[in-house]
Amino acid sequence: xxxxxxxxxxxxxxxxGARPLALITLIACISGCAVAPAPLKDTPxxxxxxxxxxxxxxxxxxxxxxxxxxxxxxxxxxxxxxxxVVPSQVFALNEDGNRVAPLPPGEAARQAxxxxxxxxxxxxxxxxxxxxxxxxxxxxxxxxxxVPRGTDFFGVHGAANGAAVGGAIGGGQGxxxxxxxxxxxxxxxxxxxxxxxxxxxxxxxxxxxxxGYVFFPKGDYKQLQVLLVDGETGDTEVxxxxxx
Numbered sequence: 608x609x610x611x612x613x614x615x616x617x618x619x620x621x622x623x624g625a626r627p628l629a630l631i632t633l634i635a636c637i638s639g640c641a642v643a644p645a646p647l648k649d650t651p652x653x654x655x656x657x658x659x660x661x662x663x664x665x666x667x668x669x670x671x672x673x674x675x676x677x678x679x680x681x682x683x684x685x686x687x688x689x690x691x692v693v694p695s696q697v698f699a700l701n702e703d704g705n706r707v708a709p710l711p712p713g714e715a716a717r718q719a720x721x722x723x724x725x726x727x728x729x730x731x732x733x734x735x736x737x738x739x740x741x742x743x744x745x746x747x748x749x750x751x752x753x754v755p756r757g758t759d760f761f762g763v764h765g766a767a768n769g770a771a772v773g774g775a776i777g778g779g780q781g782x783x784x785x786x787x788x789x790x791x792x793x794x795x796x797x798x799x800x801x802x803x804x805x806x807x808x809x810x811x812x813x814x815x816x817x818x819g820y821v822f823f824p825k826g827d828y829k830q831l832q833v834l835l836v837d838g839e840t841g842d843t844e845v846x847x848x849x850x851x
Contacts (some may be wrong), residue, residue, distance in 0.1 A: 646672045646716075646719055646796070646797045646800060646801070647669065647672070647677065647800055647801070647804060647820070650679070650804060654681040654683070654816050654818045655681035655682060655683035655816055655818070656683055656816070657683040657684060657685040657813075657814045657815070657816060658683070658685040659685050660685055660686055661685045661686065662682070662683070662684055662685070662686060662690065662835070662844070662846060663682070663683040663684075663685065664680070664681070664682050664683075664833055664846050664848055665680075665681045665848070666678055666679065666680050666681075666831050666848055666850070666851070667679040668828075668850065668851070669820070671825045672719040672797075673718060673719040673720050673825075674718045674719070674720075674824060674825045675710065675715045675718050675719045675822050675823070675824070675825060676699075676822070676823045676824065676825045676826065676828070677715075677801075677820045677821075677822050678699070678820065678821050678822075678823065678831065679818065679819070679820055680697060680806050680818065680819065680820070680821050680831070680833065681816060681817070681818040682811055682816065682817050682818070682833070682835070683811075683815070683816040684811040684812065684813060684814065684815055684816075685813075685814065686813065687813055688813075688837055688838060688839050688840075689810050689811060689812045689813070689837075689838035689839070690810070690811045690835040690836065690837060690838060690844070691809075691810050691811075691835065691836040691837075691838055692806065692807070692808060692809055692810070692811060692817055692835060693808055693834070693836065694709060694805065694806045694807070694808055694819075694821060695708070695709060696833075696834035697709055697806065697821045697831070697832070697833050697834070698831070698832045698834075699823045699826070699828040699830075699831060699832075699850070700828060700829055700830035700831070700832055700847075700850075701826060701827065701828055701829065702827060702829050706832065707823055707824065707826065707828070709821045709822055709823055710822040710823060710824065711822075712798070712801045712802045712805040712822065713798060713801075713802070715801055715822035716794070716797040716798040716801045716802070717794075717798075718824075719797055719801070720794075801820070801822065804819060804820045805819050805820050805821070805822070806818070806819030806820060806821050807819055810838060811835075828850045829849070829850050830847055830848065830849055830850055831847070831848045831849075831850060832845060832846070832847050832848075833845070833846045833847075833848070834846075
């Protein structure tokens with residue numbers, strides 16, 4: 608009759624050879640999906656076209672994200688004089704004609720703490736919980752498979768109980784830890800995307816076009832006001848466009 612120690616050695620050899628590969632494959636497949644969606648789903652692809660002798664400014668308000676109103680602004684310079692764009696000098700005008708200053712991209716990302724970002728956090732938390740639950744179940748199955756049937760190992764009785772306890776522990780810890788990491792991932796992604804898509808502070812030369820988002824507190828606006836600086840004279844040029 609084969610000894611119990613021989614059976615354990617044989618099971619360990621099997622675990623080292625086959626089960627970690629399957630577990631790693633499962634982890635890779637699930638973790639590849641655990642990504643929160645970006646808060647700005649559809650970004651404009653059409654920009655303003657330079658027109659000879661004119662400054663062409665267009666805007667396209669996007670769907671609000673939480674308490675933030677993104678507006679896509681495109682500036683095309685068809686004149687011979689360069690213009691400097693300063694995002695902090697782009698204003699939203701309310702129904703009383705008062706100017707509302709834009710939010711910096713980082714603050715806009717922080718205030719967009721609802722809607723799509725929250726949805727992304729929930730989805731990431733769920734996926735994180737599934738991932739860690741799978742890891743826990745896999746580890747539990749490995750621990751259980753090492754222990755010969757009929758033998759108690761830290762209160763785990765055989766392979767079936769090992770998998771069950773491992774899955775329960777991994778799943779519970781995964782849902783708790785995954786929720787925090789999911790929210791963190793959603794915050795990070797919102798910040799990265801909003802920063803990358805924001806209207807840059809730059810110079811618009813002849814026949815050049817500059818485009819990007821400006822973020823305002825959510826509200827009822829009637830007009831957008833853009834202040835541009837003449838690159839040669841230093842004079843300020845004010846351009847008003849209706850909110851649409």
